[in-house]
Amino acid sequence: MGSSWLCFSLSFLLVLHGTFAQQRYQQQQGQCQLNRLNPMEPTVRIQAEAGVTELWDKNNQQFQCAGVSLIRHVIQSRGMLLPSYLNTPLLAYVERGRGFFGIMNSGCPETFQSSQQFQQGERGAGSRFQDRHQKIGQFKQGDIIAFPAGAAHWAYNEGNEELVLVCFEDSGNSANQLDQNSRRFFIAGNPQQGEQQQGQQGGARSFQKEQFQSGNVFRGFELELLAEAFGVSTETARKLQGQEDQRGHIVNIDQGLRVVRPPFSQEQEEREERQEQGQYGPRANGIEETICSAKLRQNIDNPARADVYNPQAGRFTTVNSLTLPILSFLRLSAAKGVLYRNSIMAPHWWTNAHSVLYVTRGEARIQIVDHRGQAVLDDRVRQGQVVIVPQNFAVVKHAENEIFEWVVFNTNDNAMINTLSGRTSAIRGLPVDVIANSYQISREEARRLKFNREETLLFTSSGRSSQYGRVAAA
Secondary structure (H helix, E strand, O other), rough: OHHHHHEHHHHHHHHHHHOOHHHHHHHOOOOOOOOOOEEEEEEEEEEEEEEEEEEOOOOOOHHHHHHEEEEEEEEEEEOOOOOOEEOEEEEEEEEEEEEEEEEOOOOOOOOOEEEEOOOOOOOOOEEEEEEEEEOEEEEOOOEEEEEEOOOOEEEEOOOOOOOOEEEEEEEOOOOOOOOOOOOOOOOOOOOOOOOOOOOOOOHHOOOOHHHOOOHHHHHHHHEHHHHHHHHOOOOHHHEEEEHOOOOOEEEEEEOOOOOOOOOHHHHHHHHHHHOOOOOOOOOOOOOEEEEOOOOOOEOOOOHOOOEEEEEEEEEEEOOOOOOOOOOHHHHHEEEEEEOOOOOEEEEEHHHHHOOEEEEEEOOEEEEEEOOEEEEEEEEEOOOOOOOOEEOEEEEEEEEOOOOEEEEEOOOOOOOOEEOOOOOOOOOOOHHHHHHHHHHOOOOHHHHHHOOOOOOEEEEEEEHHHHHHHHHHHH
16 A cells, blocks of 8 residues: 555646646736846856856746746766755756766655675675666757656766756746745755856845755754664764765766666667657556656757758757656646748747747847737847747747757647748638738738748748848848
8 A cells, every 4th residue: 555656647647736727827917017028148157066057037027927947057077966856847958968867756666776796995805785776867968858846856967078958947837836936955965065156136146046055955954863864873964964065066976976777779769769759649558657657858859850840941849748748747848949041930929838948059030029019029149048938929030140049948738839920820721801801901912921931830031031130230
């Protein structure tokens, strides 16, 4: 009976989430009165021994509107982000590098185990030590990784280059029963030793940065009680509290991290991706996916996985609850877009989600229009910047002289796009007479307006919009 609750499936957990379906609306009511949007960059840097964490200003009205926050970890080779958990679900995009990670869910079995032979002098000649732990996952550039709220996790950079993780935290999610602030609870180390650097407006971000500048959760417990709880000496309990640890929240592992894990196989991963292509929706086979066995990552950089592809204009790839079922539990999704030079992503709106756009490469002109028909953003957005696109605000992207790539994080597990132009657009669905009378144009002009674009989402550009942009700027 003690282990029967492990069989809770994701579909059952969704029923619990339905109870709080209105929470995001109630929390954000009155927060999205936005007259102006701006591209944003990180405003706070927290330096640690083996890397740095950069924070965007959570108190910015744009982040407040969406009820989300964004951080970026830059982890050096052989660096490890110490174990922690959050009060919010989290999506991480691997912008660069590779490594492996672990997620600890209480009650899940320790399915990775081994008996290791140690060298003489390490534990004595011929001694053996058996380790077992919950499963470990590997990741590479382009992966989206899903972390449920409250699940402790860590990450390690096993590559030779810097590992860059862009992390999206959804404090407006129904899983968060606290306030609108994302809180990170470290269970190791002494994050407060990290060196803080901030911009000119750093004073308003004290709560946001304190999660990386506070002690771990063991620090608040009485030393003797902590030793008793673990059955260890008070000296070991003092190490748990980490008060003398000077490394910060990202630490260096000189000899490399030794864990039990299967060897990485590129061929095996490619074979699994091929098998998954075309397999959408629930795949009931009598053994339901549980939170312990759920797949947690999916690559969105692979061109072969594109949902929309135009060889002249670019590609667009999504990951949602149909392709990665655990996202139905997190109620989040993501997408990766690539626009070639002189290409446009059709004017569109997200029907059921806020979206957070993070630029991974290049520069493009982005316009966003609100319900009053006013442009709340008309600017060139470049690599490393973030733009918030509120639900139903219309947006268009135009890559001019260079390739433009971005990642979008959405506050719905099956975020949907409606387009304003193109073969599947709202305009295409209107009768010609409705178009002609709505815009006071001839039927012939209405027919051209409706049928001129045969592409669905990604268009090649004639260059007229670029010329107009230069004239307007002058």
